[in-house]
Amino acid sequence: xxxxxxxxxxxxxxTGSEKILICEQYLGHNAMYWYRQSAKKPLEFMxxxxxxxxxDNQTASSRFQPQSSKKNHLDLQITALKPxxxxxxxxxxxxDRGKGTEVFFxxxxxxxxx
Amino acid sequence: xxxxxxxxxxxxxxxxxxxxxxxxYSTTTYPTLLWYVQxxxxxxxxxxxVTTANNKGISRGFEATYDKGTTSFHLQKASVQxxxxxxxxxxxxxxxxxxxxxxSGTQLTVMP
Numbered sequence: 001x002x003x004x005x006x007x008x009x010x011x012x013x014x015t016g017s018e019k020i021l022i023c024e025q026y027l028g029h030n031a032m033y034w035y036r037q038s039a040k041k042p043l044e045f046m047x048x049x050x051x052x053x054x055x056d057n058q059t060a061s062s063r064f065q066p067q068s069s070k071k072n073h074l075d076l077q078i079t080a081l082k083p084x085x086x087x088x089x090x091x092x093x094x095x096d097r098g099k100g101t102e103v104f105f106x107x108x109x110x111x112x113x114x
Numbered sequence: 115x116x117x118x119x120x121x122x123x124x125x126x127x128x129x130x131x132x133x134x135x136x137x138x139y140s141t142t143t144y145p146t147l148l149w150y151v152q153x154x155x156x157x158x159x160x161x162x163x164v165t166t167a168n169n170k171g172i173s174r175g176f177e178a179t180y181d182k183g184t185t186s187f188h189l190q191k192a193s194v195q196x197x198x199x200x201x202x203x204x205x206x207x208x209x210x211x212x213x214x215x216x217x218s219g220t221q222l223t224v225m226p
Contacts, residue, residue, distance in 0.1 A: 043216035056211045090157050099207050105157030
């Protein structure tokens with residue numbers, strides 16, 4: 001049973017459009033994250049949330065906006081999509097935000113921008 | 115800032131061969147070093163964690179150790195199996211933000 005659910009698994013979008021990537025975790029964790037994996041940068045940290053508050057943002061572009069409507073949800077809205085945004089986006093979570101806590105990853109959403 | 119370098123992009127072995135993958139790291143604090151494994155179509159999974167406290171981690175036949183003097187840490191396994199074929203990432207927990215900083219990954223292919 002997957003404990004971190006990401007939807008959809010695959011997504012094709014047109015340049016300039018907007019998409020939302022969904023993430024829910026059922027591990028009872030307090031911290032959630034988004035990572036991106038592409039051919040150019042294998043696994044790159046994007047955002048971290050703790051108790052639904054944004055803690056770190058390593059994404060240069062404001063086109064990427066995380067949204068947390070519930071403690072176990074962290075969606076990712078991407079606007080004005082570009083072909084360079086094509087990547088697999090992984091949602092992750094950990095019990096708390098800290099050095100000793102294990103981070104668990106979902107299976108990812110593969111986004112292709114055409 | 116903190117960083118990790120993983121130079122071996124691809125490793126091809128035969129079953130029962132010895133595996134050795136090396137990473138180097140840079141940090142200003144005591145490091146927490148990790149190895150993640152990613153199977154095809156899956157997200158990364160934690161394989162091993164090594165800290166200054168334990169110096170070594172062992173799991174599923176894999177062993178990870180680190181060398182503070184050379185700021186390197188490596189993953190090894192005495193006898194690989196075809197089912198070990200996957201991408202292996204070394205990672206460092208950033209000392210400021212606690213985010214994971216990943217190496218570029220090593221694609222391991224084990225031939226039967």
